[in-house]
Amino acid sequence: MSLDPSRQWLAAGITGLARHREWDAVTTVAAGGAAGDEVELVALPGGRLLVEATTSEVDPALLAAALAGSIEPPYRALGVRRPELWVVGALALEVVELAADVRGDAVEVVRDETGARARIDGLPSLAVPPELERTGAARSNEYVVRAQRLDGRLFEVEVEAL
Structure with missing residues (x-):
């Protein structure tokens, strides 16, 4: 190990600095679609869903249902279809x-x-x-x-x- 004082050890995992959390909730769900498909949605209080962008025919309610119990509306979610599953991340919003x-x-x-x-x-x-x-x-x-x-x-x- 070098004793050079100019070296910086500020990378996460070396100094114990935590990375900022990217998502408030993450889950997977089995649903149709092709790898690479994406759905951006906003879940509003009361259960209403606003689909902001999509490249898939998947029902966004399936993605929102997969997040139930992990995060309460309102939230913004992004679902990305992987080869076998959808991966869905959500961020709480006001x-x-x-x-x-x-x-x-x-x-x-x-x-x-x-x-x-x-x-x-x-x-x-x-x-x-x-x-x-x-x-x-x-x-x-x-x-x-x-x-x-x-x-x-x-x-x-x-x-x-x-």
């Missing part, structure tokens, strides 16, 4: 329903010492959705909330403290 219809698919709300401001589809907006303000305020006094439309008034949200 969903907010906005009371008023927003004319755009992407909303960003920033609150800092100067107050709250919003951008809808990248353009400044005078209307700041109160649901997104409440979501951000529950985490921090100063925050950024990014919301992406899933369906109708349902938005997937991410919150970061400033």
Whole structure:
């Protein structure tokens, strides 16, 4: 072993640093399809499924059912068909329903010492959705909330403290 102080031992497994978890739940399921087929879906509270992309005829409900007990909706899942099985990974997400219809698919709300401001589809907006303000305020006094439309008034949200 070298005593060279310039060597860096920061790789996972050498220093004990854990890798970031890529999925909140992973499972396999036997279902039809061809190797390489993919399905991207969002499971909403209440059991509704939104298929965002697919290259397969497989029923997305089969993939969601395989995740039952491992993760509760809402979540975003990716299923990939391997030679004999589907491998399905899912990440939990936060969903907010906005009371008023927003004319755009992407909303960003920033609150800092100067107050709250919003951008809808990248353009400044005078209307700041109160649901997104409440979501951000529950985490921090100063925050950024990014919301992406899933369906109708349902938005997937991410919150970061400033």
